[in-house]
Amino acid sequence: MEMTLEAAREDLLRQVAEFLQERKEPDAAGGWPEVTVADRCELSSILSNLVTLKWACDADGDLPISWDLYDKTREDVVHGVRLPRDNFDRCIKRLSVHLVTTAERLDTYVDLREMEKKT
Secondary structure, three states, rough: OOOOHHHHHHEEEEEEEEHOOOOOOOOOOOOOOOOOOOHHHHHHHHHHHHHHHHOOOOOOOOOOOOOOOOOOOEEEEEEEEEEEEEOOHHHHHHHHHHHHHHHHHHHHHHHHHHHHOOO
């Protein structure tokens, strides 16, 4: 049985209320509060429900909004690239892949611009 729009809204409000029941504070040293996997999953579910309640999908079933959650206590992000804080080698590898991919995109972009000039 499909949920009505009003029931889905009520469910979302319930999810948000449950998510906000416990406020997490930083430790005594002033670092970030703990972010558990369950916290991220719950927040991701809330965001997914919020987006699907606000916007309809296109003909392919894609939503007009996308999001990506990352835990800053475990990762840094450089222009959308997740960089692990706990493993230097993995961090360097991801940056290398990102740089190669960016260079390939730039090369393709430059090639397309050159083709446009010639036509």
